[in-house]
Amino acid sequence: MSDYKIPKINLTKLAKHSNSWVPLCNEVRHALEEHGYFIALYEDANNKISKEIFDVMEELFDLPIETKRKNTSDIYFYRYKGQLLTAPLHESFGIPHPTDAEALQSFTTLMWPQGNQRFCETMTSYIKVGAEIEQLVDKMVFESYGLPKKHYESHVAATTYLLRPTKYRAAPAGAEDGIGNVGSNIHTDKGFSAVLFQNQINALQIETKSGEWIPIDVPPSAFVFVAGDAYEAWSNGRIYSPRHQVLMKEDKERYTLALFTFNKGITDIPEELVDETHPIQYKPFDNFDLVMYYSTGASPMAYGTAKPYCGINAQ
Numbered sequence: 001m002s003d004y005k006i007p008k009i010n011l012t013k014l015a016k017h018s019n020s021w022v023p024l025c026n027e028v029r030h031a032l033e034e035h036g037y038f039i040a041l042y043e044d045a046n047n048k049i050s051k052e053i054f055d056v057m058e059e060l061f062d063l064p065i066e067t068k069r070k071n072t073s074d075i076y077f078y079r080y081k082g083q084l085l086t087a088p089l090h091e092s093f094g095i096p097h098p099t100d101a102e103a104l105q106s107f108t109t110l111m112w113p114q115g116n117q118r119f120c121e122t123m124t125s126y127i128k129v130g131a132e133i134e135q136l137v138d139k140m141v142f143e144s145y146g147l148p149k150k151h152y153e154s155h156v157a158a159t160t161y162l163l164r165p166t167k168y169r170a171a172p173a174g175a176e177d178g179i180g181n182v183g184s185n186i187h188t189d190k191g192f193s194a195v196l197f198q199n200q201i202n203a204l205q206i207e208t209k210s211g212e213w214i215p216i217d218v219p220p221s222a223f224v225f226v227a228g229d230a231y232e233a234w235s236n237g238r239i240y241s242p243r244h245q246v247l248m249k250e251d252k253e254r255y256t257l258a259l260f261t262f263n264k265g266i267t268d269i270p271e272e273l274v275d276e277t278h279p280i281q282y283k284p285f286d287n288f289d290l291v292m293y294y295s296t297g298a299s300p301m302a303y304g305t306a307k308p309y310c311g312i313n314a315q
């Protein structure tokens with residue numbers, strides 16, 4: 001591997017008026033423009049995320065298959081996925097609007113009609129921290145671009161969350177790399193952002209702009225912030241939505257909690273992000289329609305959807 005350095009940014013105890021705020025905003029923006037992701041260290045989360053988080057995930061995935069399949073939705077990413085031919089190690093759920101206590105409760109009741117208070121409380125401990133990180137990062141990106149406040153306010157008003165608890169089984173012994181050990185096939189994310197929190201099993205790989213695959217070594221209790229296709233389009237192509245995949249190399253199962261954001265309504269490309277060196281590249285777009293476009297097979301899984309869906313002069 002080249003001398004590539006995984007971007008790591010410490011977001012701990014960031015006071016908006018401290019001297020480090022502006023340089024750190026620039027560092028966050030730079031990481032997302034150059035790498036499309038960064039490892040977020042966020043010690044404010046210490047002791048906030050319940051120690052039982054991966055225990056309740058195990059309990060969720062141990063439910064009978066008929067129960068798990070009750071997690072349905074018209075939206076592709078919002079439902080249970082498992083027993084996939086192309087990613088046999090993968091299983092995941094979609095919990096829409098998890099920041100809303102009632103929505104989380106309704107998922108919980110669907111899975112455990114008798115109730116499961118521990119699941120709700122434990123998940124909430126992650127959702128709060130994940131949303132805090134996502135909001136902080138977005139604020140930093142918008143500020144770093146010097147955008148008028150109204151842009152950030154309308155972005156916040158349009159943000160919706162989706163939590164995907166995901167389990168990857170360990171690959172069978174002797175599994176071939178990229179075939180038998182696939183946890184997630186090569187893809188880009190279709191929303192604005194993903195905040196990932198994993199048990200201590202590494203398996204995520206992210207592609208650099210120059211086509212190199214980097215295995216992401218995530219320090220314990222750190223997060224990975226990944227930009228998606230909607231962030232790329234919104235930023236007029238400045239932010240990079242990296243291709244990534246999950247390849248299971250250790251003989252232990254892996255759990256990830258992925259908190260995604262998708263914007264509702266029409267997202268405009270801020271005119272401040274268009275200039276001579278960055279001519280307009282994307283049309284205003286509907287993030288959920290982009291998801292629909294992708295899920296009906298109009299653009300291949302292994303590539304970004306921003307360009308084909310709302311790119312100007314798309315090929």
Ligand SMILES: O=C(O)CCC(=O)C(=O)O
Nearest residue numbers: 184189196204246256258
């Ligand atoms: O499990 C991970 O680390 C990544 C998951 C992922 O890429 C996704 O759910 O879109």
Ligand SMILES: [Fe+2]
Nearest residue numbers: 187188189244
């Ligand atoms: Fe992803």
